[in-house]
Amino acid sequence: MFTKYVRDKKKCVNCGFCETIIRCPRPESCIGCEACFHGCPEGARNLAYDFEPRRKIRIVVDGSDFEVPERITVKKALESIGHLFTRFPEEEGIFAPCLTGGCFSCALPINGELRPSCHTGVESGMVIETNVEERTPLRIIEGFSPHSMGGVGTPYQLKMGIGYIEVAAFAAGCNLRCGTCQNYHVTYNSSGLPLTPKEAAANLTYVRKRFRVDRMAISGGEATLNHRWLVEYFKELKRLNRDSKARLHLDTNATILTKRRIDDLIQAGVTDIGPDLKALKVETFQKLTNIQDKELAKKYLHTSWEAVKYIADNYYPEKVFMGLGIPYNKFIHPNLDEIYEMGLKIANIDPEIQVCSLDYRPEFRKRDIVQPTPDEMKSVKKTLEKAGLKKVIVQTSRGHLGP
Numbered sequence: 575m576f577t578k579y580v581r582d583k584k585k586c587v588n589c590g591f592c593e594t595i596i597r598c599p600r601p602e603s604c605i606g607c608e609a610c611f612h613g614c615p616e617g618a619r620n621l622a623y624d625f626e627p628r629r630k631i632r633i634v635v636d637g638s639d640f641e642v643p644e645r646i647t648v649k650k651a652l653e654s655i656g657h658l659f660t661r662f663p664e665e666e667g668i669f670a671p672c673l674t675g676g677c678f679s680c681a682l683p684i685n686g687e688l689r690p691s692c693h694t695g696v697e698s699g700m701v702i703e704t705n706v707e708e709r710t711p712l713r714i715i716e717g718f719s720p721h722s723m724g725g726v727g728t729p730y731q732l733k734m735g736i737g738y739i740e741v742a743a744f745a746a747g748c749n750l751r752c753g754t755c756q757n758y759h760v761t762y763n764s765s766g767l768p769l770t771p772k773e774a775a776a777n778l779t780y781v782r783k784r785f786r787v788d789r790m791a792i793s794g795g796e797a798t799l800n801h802r803w804l805v806e807y808f809k810e811l812k813r814l815n816r817d818s819k820a821r822l823h824l825d826t827n828a829t830i831l832t833k834r835r836i837d838d839l840i841q842a843g844v845t846d847i848g849p850d851l852k853a854l855k856v857e858t859f860q861k862l863t864n865i866q867d868k869e870l871a872k873k874y875l876h877t878s879w880e881a882v883k884y885i886a887d888n889y890y891p892e893k894v895f896m897g898l899g900i901p902y903n904k905f906i907h908p909n910l911d912e913i914y915e916m917g918l919k920i921a922n923i924d925p926e927i928q929v930c931s932l933d934y935r936p937e938f939r940k941r942d943i944v945q946p947t948p949d950e951m952k953s954v955k956k957t958l959e960k961a962g963l964k965k966v967i968v969q970t971s972r973g974h975l976g977p
């Protein structure tokens with residue numbers, strides 16, 4: 575049975591997001607990619623069965639001929655002839671974590687050009703290769719700009735300074751579906767120009783020099799989705815910024831940050847890392863991230879905590895600076911019990927690790943919540959300190975409160 579996504583006229587407010595930020599691969603007839611379904615800020619796209627008959631078309635994959643149904647994505651066409659795709663890295667198959675056309679992790683040479691297989695419609699006569707090793711990776715990256723606040727992995731003393739403290743770039747695509755996504759214009763961007771690691775590193779280096787700061791960050795979306803791209807990017811950034819003051823900073827949800835990936839990234843030049851720990855309990859993680867598959871949610875959550883422990887045991891603080899993020903809002907945590915348990919677990923790893931709790935405000939699809947008050951955030955701070963943490967920061971509507 576084929577599926578398509580249809581506009582829900584009652585919910586649609588004609589904001590134009592689906593025409594400007596999300597690039598529909600085939601507006602005239604839906605191919606069932608998931609970009610608008612996940613990215614519409616109003617949630618105004620519904621899944622529907624598509625009963626229209628489909629012809630078979632001929633494609634060439636790795637030099638062999640196949641017949642597949644028309645009006646589906648390249649990813650679905652490959653699945654129909656036995657190729658595997660996966661939502662978790664280092665498993666058998668092509669890693670396709672965002673499914674919205676931003677991360678290019680699933681990108682394959684299609685008619686000679688690297689294009690995301692989850693977001694490209696299959697066409698008659700198409701020539702597809704499944705080996706990308708020889709290709710320069712691409713990814714949609716945007717927003718090269720200076721910042722005065724920094725991210726989760728920015729040391730607290732810098733956050734309290736005046737003026738710009740770092741420059742940052744933002745990577746499209748995320749493996750989570752948080753209703754509170756704070757950066758959804760980037761996360762669901764499939765219309766931007768994909769860049770090579772060298773192009774993106776050169777852009778950020780230029781912005782660094784222009785604004786005379788030493789820290790260069792990448793955030794998202796989720797920067798870690800396209801590992802090959804990210805490793806090459808940090809290597810190039812390091813090559814272009816050889817001075818001892820240069821700091822290369824990665825902010826991440828850490829949900830796919832396996833030990834091998836951590837080693838690769840630190841070897842490539844990462845000096846500062848900011849894992850954002852979403853929760854302790856899988857139910858809370860699912861409530862926040864909207865990952866429906868419980869086994870996948872468990873794996874993501876487990877990996878993020880393991881990543882923190884692995885970095886603390888092997889790299890922190892000598893080789894890398896690590897600062898953790900914890901989101902807070904009453905809708906996620908009706909009381910502070912889980913926050914306290916998270917504090918205990920982090921203190922057990924190392925009580926000196928910097929932890930910054932973020933006051934989640936109404937955003938994206940979750941606009942019925944209220945931003946926590948500064949007093950609520952003070953209670954979060956006290957709770958984390960009571961659990962034994964020594965360096966707790968909370969973000970409030972009036973700025974950061976430090977340790």
Ligand code: FES
Pocket residue numbers: 669670671672673674675676677678679680681690691692693747
């Ligand atoms: S999984 Fe296809 S672009 Fe991210």
